Amino acid sequence: MAGAPRARGSLEARATRDRFARSILLPAQSFIHTEGIGSAVLLAAAVGALVLANSPAAEGVRHLWDVKLTLDLAVVRVSEDIHHWVNDGLMALFFFVVGLEIKREVMFGALTDRKKAALPAAAALGGMVVPALLFGALNFGGEGARGWGIPMATDIAFALGALGLLGKRIPSELRVFLLALAVVDDLGAILVIALFYTGTVSVPALGSAAVILAVILLARAAGVRSPGAFGVLGFLFWVAILESGVHATLAGVILGLLVPAQHRYDDATALALGRRLTARLRGAVARSDHDDIEATLGALEEVVVGTESPLERLERKMHPWTAFVVLPLFAFVNAGIPLSAERVTAALESPVVGGIVLGLVMGKVVGVAGGAWLAVRSRLASLPEGVRWGQVGGVGLLAGVGFTVSLFVNELAFSDPVLVGHAKVGILLSSLLAGALGMLVLRMTTTPVPAGSDDLGTEASPPPPPPSPR
Numbered sequence: 001m002a003g004a005p006r007a008r009g010s011l012e013a014r015a016t017r018d019r020f021a022r023s024i025l026l027p028a029q030s031f032i033h034t035e036g037i038g039s040a041v042l043l044a045a046a047v048g049a050l051v052l053a054n055s056p057a058a059e060g061v062r063h064l065w066d067v068k069l070t071l072d073l074a075v076v077r078v079s080e081d082i083h084h085w086v087n088d089g090l091m092a093l094f095f096f097v098v099g100l101e102i103k104r105e106v107m108f109g110a111l112t113d114r115k116k117a118a119l120p121a122a123a124a125l126g127g128m129v130v131p132a133l134l135f136g137a138l139n140f141g142g143e144g145a146r147g148w149g150i151p152m153a154t155d156i157a158f159a160l161g162a163l164g165l166l167g168k169r170i171p172s173e174l175r176v177f178l179l180a181l182a183v184v185d186d187l188g189a190i191l192v193i194a195l196f197y198t199g200t201v202s203v204p205a206l207g208s209a210a211v212i213l214a215v216i217l218l219a220r221a222a223g224v225r226s227p228g229a230f231g232v233l234g235f236l237f238w239v240a241i242l243e244s245g246v247h248a249t250l251a252g253v254i255l256g257l258l259v260p261a262q263h264r265y266d267d268a269t270a271l272a273l274g275r276r277l278t279a280r281l282r283g284a285v286a287r288s289d290h291d292d293i294e295a296t297l298g299a300l301e302e303v304v305v306g307t308e309s310p311l312e313r314l315e316r317k318m319h320p321w322t323a324f325v326v327l328p329l330f331a332f333v334n335a336g337i338p339l340s341a342e343r344v345t346a347a348l349e350s351p352v353v354g355g356i357v358l359g360l361v362m363g364k365v366v367g368v369a370g371g372a373w374l375a376v377r378s379r380l381a382s383l384p385e386g387v388r389w390g391q392v393g394g395v396g397l398l399a400g401v402g403f404t405v406s407l408f409v410n411e412l413a414f415s416d417p418v419l420v421g422h423a424k425v426g427i428l429l430s431s432l433l434a435g436a437l438g439m440l441v442l443r444m445t446t447t448p449v450p451a452g453s454d455d456l457g458t459e460a461s462p463p464p465p466p467p468s469p470r
Contacts, residue, residue, distance in 0.1 A: 209244055212236050
């Protein structure tokens, strides 16, 4: 995760004088950023939802999600049940982080170079179009036709978690490829939601959103840097989008894309200023000049804060919340479904389930591998060094783990509880199949890295640092 080393360094400094940070926070930090932990928590939440949905407490849980909660702040009033607060409110925070990730990858990451970006972009495009076409072919003209967007999604938490379970046998280039593919996939899902799963639009509310957005842009241009001010404006923008009929999570994406990505000091400048200010601090301490000590420490603080862009800071601070609170809570609220023999049989006979399974398990791998092959064949891109076509197929299968975003699109696509239930069965079954097959294929197409060597069998060398907006 972006920013994890900075967060760890901060805790390491605190740990030298704080037993709580040393004994609890630092180990928790290491645990949180262990590959696959986020997907394990998400899986546990989904399993918990399924257990509750098939227990005597199921009816009570359903009533709980229907409880209305009202936020009345005089100028705005929002009243939604808990289910919609999670799907429209908390998921807007998730899509805000998605917006941050998209901007980071486009500006500084795997999507910066057009030629390097062509491969995951083509793979992602194929991985969206082919599943949608397969689903549409099975459901054309039927009551489930509106669900064609469900098998287009990739759950990056599960996909990267599964990849992480394979350890060092996976070349780093393959992980970057999957990450970039998922970012493009997220962007595609956002566009699909905006264009095809938006209901009746309220022009006055949309006009209010446009005015608030203009105020945010003017505040940025004027140099306003107060998180509180932008937090209030962002909340008002979310409310306006919610009232407009456009799905409220899109407000999160837009706001994420607007966060500044530039830092005030690059590494070399920060080092030069740090040396100068450290020398000044040493002199102030020697003179016991308290005012100069405070002024110098304030200047050092400004330099340190200025080495991290607002985008990096927000992504670093919000990613754990979305990974360990928002997404598991979303899964807990949305993944539950009664699994009686009659319901499962009816679901398996539904073309909706057939379309989702065909799309996520077969369509994703065909689309991802086919899109990548076309990009290489047309010389728009080339395979990363050390990556083989079998591994691209394995990544295509992992991309078929739709889960979170597929469940989200399912809630937008269908209003009939029967179709929603059938689609949930298809999503859960497909995600399990795609994940298991993807890990199997990758295990078969990669070889373990011998101790003391890198992916190519040569003498070990430290990995290159990750891309940084410096």
